[in-house]
Amino acid sequence: MNQNSLLTELIVNLKLPNETKLGVKIPKKTLSDNTELSSNDKSIIKDVLKSIDWAYTLKPETINIPTFEDGVREYLEIAILQVQVKSLNKTKQLCKLLHTNIPYPTLLLVEHEQSLAISVADKRINQADSHKLTIEKQFDSPWLNQPLESVQQSFINDFSLSNCSTVSLYDLYSDFINKFNRLESANFTGVYGSHQQTSDSQQVTETLEQLKSLETELNGLRNKLKTENLMNNKVKLNVQARAIKKQIKQLKEQL
Template identity: 25%
Template sequence: MTGCYEYPKAARFGRVVPKSKIYEAGNLTAKQRQRFVDQVDQINWAYKLAPETINLSGTPGVPEIQVFEVRLRGSKIDSEVLNAIDKAIPFPILFELKKGDERRLIAAYKRPSEADASKWVVSEYFEANWEPVDKSRLSLPRTLDLGTLYDNVLKELMPGAALEGETLQSRVSRIEEIRAKERDIDWIKSRLAREKQFNKKVAINAELRAATSELKQLGGGLKSDPAASQ
């Protein structure tokens, strides 16, 4: 998996984002706000990758890319917290999480809604491994526009390999299906472990075989953490 990138100095934005702005934009519940309080120390709008700051043209789906540094209070953050930030900012976002002396790149595939171009569709999250904050940063992929840059960064973050001829959006959907099927399999296995009656065990084993076969058809398991909580 990839690591964190070196961004152009001209793209530096460096503004702290008050959590209250996210609360207001997302109309968050008291419970959701408490997650921010418990898990997030500070949100910093670190870089703005735009035609005027990075010398790459924008595309309809990716007019700009924002880079947010999120300093954690502890060792985890729920994907729901990142999703609230994503929904409050009308541009694709690359998140750089920081905890102690480690950092991690994480992002969702974010695109304008086909039904309403003023709204954004946000996928599950894809993440790199935690790495030391003093590790050398990677150079950004060489591309001709921001849309391709965004796609290339996401592809590096995604687990597994793309199928032949698979588009980015199709790959995202397939990975989400795989993760859902992995969760189903874990649930079936837990039911099987608890069940005492032989005839019910037989039925649950049949469910497990069917789910495992469906997972194989999707391209195999990933067993990656979609929530950036580890």
């Protein structure tokens, strides 16, 4: 691992206890031999994945934080994986594949040369098969490169166990997710905020989804206005656009 890399900076910021270090290499063959994988999944492993290491494990024995089970979620252990990829293409698909096939909540640290991307996923117990986990939502950072933008640097700095809950592994992982929400929120506010608490995680995620949907709708109205010739229709479109802008403003104030 390059001592000046973003990955090194992130690992230092995480402040992981020595007991959490695992350092187990996972052969690509272990993944590709899974009979439940589609041919497309196997192609992604072959074409995108370079190497994968189970670098750290967070569980009661290594981090002294309790597990969490409620019939919907199961947080017995958090796996931190270092993933090397061959290119920047299809990395989100690879992350989804890894999140799906690793039976623990997972923090993926993905590297391509000097670039770093981070991925987590909110996973729940599959109600049809309790031995499997289903992804509710995947959270992916953009590719990060030095020098980092101010908001991105705040995101990296925030990635520390000292900034996470110690109530349970679920609460800790929820705080990881919250950091992605803060990064996404900064796209709308321009500021990386650290006021959002674990309990707000789902609400903030929903607010961000609403904002993205409204932004898409607003852009659609703007495109229609460019081509609309009838004044009455233009007035209607402008009224709709103003209403959406008001909704966007109100939602931004919740972040």
